Amino acid sequence: MPKKIWSLAVAGVLMAMLPSPGGAAAATATCTGNTVPLHLVNNTRSTLITASASASAAASQQSGAQNRGLVALTASQPGSGRVAVVRYRSGTDYRYVADAKAKGAAEAAGYRSDGETIYGSASPAPGCTVAIYQLQKSGSHQLAVGGAGVDALARAGWTAQGPLLYAADPPGRARPVASGPVAGALPADDADKVFRVAVLPDTQEEVHTDSDARLPQRAQYIADRQKSWDIRLAVSVGDIADWDTPDHAQYARSADQLAPLVRAVPFVAAVGNHDTQAVCPGGSACSGLSARTTVRDTTVFNRYFPASRFSLLRGEYEPGKIDNAYHTFRAGDVDWLVLNLELWPRPGVVDWARRVVAANPDKNVIVVTHSYLTKKGKILSNNGGYGSTSPKYLFDHLIRVYPNIKIVLSGHTGKDKMRLDKGTHGNRIVSYLQCFHSRTGNPFRRLSIHTDTGRIYSEIYTPSTGKKVTTKSVTGLKFVR
Secondary structure (H helix, E strand, C coil): CCCCCCCCCCCCCHHHCCCCCCCCCCCCCCCCCCCEEEEEEECCCCEEEECCHHHHHHHCCCCCCEEEEEEEEEECCCCCCEEEEEEEEECCEEEEECCHHHHHHHHHCCCEEEEEEEEEECCCCCCCCEEEEEEEECCEEEEEEHHHHHHHHHCCCCEEEEEEEEEECCCCCCCCCCCCCCCCCCCCCCCCCEEEEEEECCCHHHCCCCCCCHHHHHHHHHHHCHHHHCEEEEEECCCCCCCCCCCCHHHHHHHHHCHHHHHHCCEEECCCHHHCCCECCCCCECCCCCHHHHCCCCHHHHHHCCHHHCCCEEEECCCCCCCCEEEEEEECCEEEEEEEECCCCCHHHHHHHHHHHHCCCCCEEEEEECCCECCCCCECCCCCCCCCCCHHHHHHHHHCCCCCEEEEEECCCCCEEEEEEECCCCCEEEEEEECCCCCCCCCEEEEEEECCCCEEEEEEEECCCCEEEEEEEECCCCCCC
16 A cells, blocks of 8 residues: 555544444645745746745846746645755756755756755655646756646647656635535435436536536436435546646536535535546646656545544545545445545555455445547456556456445546446446537436335436436345345
8 A cells, every 4th residue: 555645534424434444544644724925926937936926026036937826835844745846046047946866966967056945845745736837848947837837838848857846836726615515424324225326427518607507507406306206326437527727617616516416415425537636727647747746636625525524434544635435324224335536546555445445345336537438338458648547456356346336437538328337247237438528418327226125217307498217226135234
């Protein structure tokens, strides 16, 4: 299992958590207490980043300089999980070093320290939503804030040398995080063997503007029917946002617009690739950066969808990150465990998930991961180009192995597919793909689960049009009691 660098205590949630099998202590890296302002001034060849407002003002007077203003908040002193970045200078070029090797290379090239040290998180961590990168071109150096900044410079021939540090957003830039009540575990009527699950597809097309009413309409539509439909769970298969912006508008908008649903129905969400720092404005991968690395940077997603928004949460792979987590509830006179897993998961994540499922043989398991089925309904056999493993790896090492895994939910590609597989114990496993990528409507899937007969009915509802489509039902499921 990889070293854990995230730390977050969520009052009222962690107190109720079941133990996470194989869990380990987390380091204390965080940006939530950062207070030192960083100002950035650049020209076509170099960048000055400084905590001194007067130094940035003086630099901005130089010919061709652009003052980007306050771009981040950093720490005031060294600490666990932090990196010390020292600014070096040679002529008009600034170069930033964070370790002995980089220091030696800078000094060998004629650079000398100009006396300022900046303390930031060495890795993504709670509150660390600003990544600052250093780039190089023809012996000159630039800094870029976030993937969009790197993307613009990379297209002009600059080469990214990796993130120097992670910092916090400056005051007033980020949109507020949604708050308010969430639905707790709903009372189970043990005499009722039927309940329903609402499955939201990729909703990224719905959060580009404040005026798009599709996501809030769907959220309210489901919330209004919680009791009459007996909806015990709502699930998002990921790509809640499309890409990040300096104010995190799409994340804030989606969290706010989903609030009516989260208040009425317990909520679980997988993280999609568009919910990570791997995707830049416009929806494409960020140029100049390794998507294999940035796809694991979910600091913004976790800021707007923290653990406190998931009322059924019982355990996380990495404390403070909802990317890989499990949740429990009771419905249909049986117990359930929902695993949401990162897309194309790391082997350590799959090992952790195996331990969670093995420790809960009395629960029926639903696995939610963003990428699993292809648009033709096959289990994807590759890593999507920048993942760690493949859905086929997940199937072979987790899903087919345990007889209590019953349902797999995914999105990412295609529209609507259903697939049946047989586990190693002869058990039936049903997988549903619901992506849609609708630019006009707001469809979602409603699953009606009958635990007495082993049947699942599926319907696609589109609140914006009133349309309902019934898809093929599944039989022969045997639920753990």
